Structure formats: structure tokens, C-alpha cells
Amino acid sequence: MKEIKVDLKDKSYKIYVGCKLEDIGSRLKEYKPGRKILVVTNPIVEKIYLEPVVKSLQEADWDVYTAIVPDGEEYKSQAEISKLYSVCIEKKLDRKSTILALGGGVIGDLAGFLAATIFRGVSFIQVPTTLLAQVDASIGGKVGINHPRGKNLIGAFYQPKAVFIDLNVLKTLPQRELKIGLAETIKYGVIWDKDLFFYLEENMQKIKDLDWVCLEHIIQQADAIKAIVVQKDEQEKDLRRILNYGHTAGHVIETMMDYKGYKHGEAVAVGMIIANRIAQKLGMLNSQDTQRIKKLIERAGLPTQVAEKLALDEFMNILKLDKKVEEGKVNFVLPVRIGEVVVRNDVPEDMVREIIKDVCKCN
Numbered sequence: 001m002k003e004i005k006v007d008l009k010d011k012s013y014k015i016y017v018g019c020k021l022e023d024i025g026s027r028l029k030e031y032k033p034g035r036k037i038l039v040v041t042n043p044i045v046e047k048i049y050l051e052p053v054v055k056s057l058q059e060a061d062w063d064v065y066t067a068i069v070p071d072g073e074e075y076k077s078q079a080e081i082s083k084l085y086s087v088c089i090e091k092k093l094d095r096k097s098t099i100l101a102l103g104g105g106v107i108g109d110l111a112g113f114l115a116a117t118i119f120r121g122v123s124f125i126q127v128p129t130t131l132l133a134q135v136d137a138s139i140g141g142k143v144g145i146n147h148p149r150g151k152n153l154i155g156a157f158y159q160p161k162a163v164f165i166d167l168n169v170l171k172t173l174p175q176r177e178l179k180i181g182l183a184e185t186i187k188y189g190v191i192w193d194k195d196l197f198f199y200l201e202e203n204m205q206k207i208k209d210l211d212w213v214c215l216e217h218i219i220q221q222a223d224a225i226k227a228i229v230v231q232k233d234e235q236e237k238d239l240r241r242i243l244n245y246g247h248t249a250g251h252v253i254e255t256m257m258d259y260k261g262y263k264h265g266e267a268v269a270v271g272m273i274i275a276n277r278i279a280q281k282l283g284m285l286n287s288q289d290t291q292r293i294k295k296l297i298e299r300a301g302l303p304t305q306v307a308e309k310l311a312l313d314e315f316m317n318i319l320k321l322d323k324k325v326e327e328g329k330v331n332f333v334l335p336v337r338i339g340e341v342v343v344r345n346d347v348p349e350d351m352v353r354e355i356i357k358d359v360c361k362c363n
């Protein structure tokens with residue numbers, strides 16, 4: 001097991017990569033403000049993984065409660081958070097209670113927002129069960145819910161007390177979800193670490209075949225990068241914005257498809273292609289690197305185009321509503337080369353329209 005520290009002074013915490021679900025109870029001893037713990041999960045994860053987690057917590061003398069949220073991005077919603085508030089109040093949780101997220105990014109974001117807001121904030125533990133959540137969503141403290149007008153529009157920065165990553169849970173993860181996690185992993189390679197990018201190029205097939213050594217390596221590398229970036233800029237005022245590579249256009253695609261067409265990582269994959277095309281057009285990224293990134297995205301089994309037609313004007317309107325817009329200017333994270341990106345808010349709108357029209361088959 002490897003421990004990675006996210007150093008945020010009094011909000012510091014550790015990511016335990018390679019621990020076992022069965023050990024969570026005993027490992028949580030040092031993070032126990034009170035006895036009550038609410039495990040938030042969904043029906044799919046509940047069936048496979050809730051029992052060992054609950055057992056280990058009970059053995060460590062916790063009073064365990066569970067809340068099961070239906071599966072899907074559409075449940076990262078105001079309606080579900082209201083129901084969860086009611087559960088906390090009905091079960092008489094209090095300010096010393098703990099919320100544990102057992103699931104993918106949807107559960108992590110939702111349960112984290114619950115922890116951030118109920119009783120003005122209670123302890124929060126992340127147990128991510130998708131690759132995307134293990135390499136990205138569970139780290140860094142961004143928690144939140146969607147609004148019908150846009151993704152993640154309601155939220156907070158609220159750090160967990162610890163993140164426990166059991167690689168074995170990836171055995172049951174559908175291939176599509178594994179690929180989605182790979183999109184975020186490729187992102188780290190492009191924005192920060194060319195060696196990670198080359199490693200992914202060399203080992204893509206092994207990773208897709210769940211080679212544990214390769215998986216552990218990429219998760220550790222990704223988590224270490226995220227930890228560094230979050231340490232330097234917890235509240236996304238500057239450096240942390242680079243983590244949004246592929247997300248500017250990606251979020252619009254997700255919103256336009258009503259969170260049902262492409263999943264997050266798939267939309268981000270197309271968003272990365274859009275960012276690369278913009279960077280290439282601006283003379284920043286050479287065509288060799290543009291093609292190399294596209295090839296790796298394809299080899300991961302991710303889309304590089306939107307299959308259905310999207311309305312261009314609507315796309316541009318939603319783009320301007322995104323959280324990444326500041327004073328009316330859209331921020332794009334654009335690669336200069338593999339391993340380095342810059343944030344630009346001066347991309348000409350005509351250029352954005354032309355590239356989106358092409359990649360998203362807009363009309």
C-alpha cells in the first residue's frame with residue numbers, strides 16, 4: 001500500500017492506494033470524532049461492496065447507517081440531497097458524525113456536498129470505487145450537485161479526512177467505466193507528466209486487461225499529480241484550472257445530451273480533442289502531438305467526436321454559462337506540448353465555433 005499526502009495544513013489528509021475495504025474500519029480509528037457514520041452508496045455498489053465495509057466499521061465500534069441513492073448522474077441533484085438531509089436528521093446524526101462515500105464520482109460529489117453542508121459540516125471519508133473516482137474525483141475536495149441548467153453549478157470545496165482506494169473493486173467495473181477513468185488519466189499525462197503519458201502509450205492494453213501493477217502505477221501517479229496541484233491551489237484560483245483540460249467543452253456536451261448520452265469521461269475525451277484542435281490552430285501544439293494524443297484517446301476506446309448532431313448556438317450559450325467563464329470570457333486549457341498546458345481566455349469565438357461545429361457535427 002502507498003500513502004500519498006495531500007498537504008493542506010489543518011485540512012491535510014492521506015490517500016491510501018492499495019488498501020482493502022475490509023480494513024477501512026480499523027484504519028478509520030484515527031478519524032473518529034463520534035460513533036455515528038452514514039455510508040452513502042448506490043444499489044449497484046451496495047450489492048457488491050457494502051457488506052464488507054459495514055462489517056469492518058461495526059467491528060471497529062461504529063454505529064453504521066446507510067443511505068442508498070439511485071444509480072446515475074441525474075441523481076446528483078437537489079431532490080436527492082434533500083432526501084439525504086432528511087436521513088441524517090431522522091437518524092439523529094450530529095456534528096460529530098461522519099459521512100462515508102462508497103461509490104463512483106456521483107456518490108462522492110453528492111455525499112461530499114452532504115458532508116459539507118449538513119450541520120455546517122461533518123467529517124467526510126472517500127472510498128472511491130470507479131477508476132475515475134480513484135484517479136480524480138475523490139481527491140481535492142470539490143463536492144457538489146448539478147442544476148438542470150448546468151453541471152456542478154452548486155457546490156463547495158470540502159476536503160475529505162482520508163481517501164481509501166481498494167484496487168480490487170475495479171474487477172467488477174464495466175469496461176466502459178474503466179475507459180472513462182482512463183480519460184482523466186490521459187488528462188494528467190497531457191497537462192503535467194509526459195512520462196505518465198508515455199507509460200499509458202506503452203501499457204494501454206495491459207491496463208485495459210486489468211494488469212494490477214500497471215493500474216497501481218497509473219493511479220499512484222495520477223493521485224500524486226492531483227495532490228500537488230491541489231496543494232498549490234486548493235480553491236482553483238490559478239494552477240488548479242489546468243485540471244479542467246477537456247472539461248470546458250466536455251461539460252457542455254454532457255449537458256446537451258442531458259447527462260444520458262455521453263458519460264463524463266467520454267465527454268471529456270471529446271473536450272480534449274476540441275482543446276487540442278484549438279491549440280493547434282493557435283500554433284501552440286504541433287500536429288505530431290495533436291495526433292499522438294488523439295491516438296491514445298482512441299486506443300483507450302474513447303470517442304473523439306460526438307456521434308449525434310448538436311445545435312451550435314445552444315452549445316455556445318451553454319459554454320458561456322459554465323463555471324469556467326470569468327467576466328464573460330471562456331477559459332480553455334490548451335496544451336503547448338505533451339506534459340504542459342496553459343489557460344487561455346482569448347480564443348476567438350469564430351475559431352471555437354468552427355472547431356466545435358466540426359467535432360460535434362453541429363447544425
Ligand SMILES: NC(=O)c1ccc[n+]([C@@H]2O[C@H](COP(=O)([O-])OP(=O)(O)OC[C@H]3O[C@@H](n4cnc5c(N)ncnc54)[C@H](O)[C@@H]3O)[C@@H](O)[C@H]2O)c1
Pocket residue numbers: 042044045071072073076103104105106107109129130131132133136137138139140141142143152169170171172173174177180264265
Ligand atoms: N469532484 C471532482 O473533483 C470530480 C472530478 C471528476 C469527476 N467528477 C464527477 O464524477 C462523476 C462521474 O463519476 P464516475 O465516472 O465514477 O461515475 P459514477 O459514479 O456514475 O459511476 C459509474 C458507474 O459505475 C458503477 N460502479 C461504481 N463502482 C463500481 C464497481 N466497483 N463495480 C461495478 N460498478 C461500479 C456505478 O454504479 C455507475 O453505474 C460526475 O458527476 C463528475 O462530475 C467529480
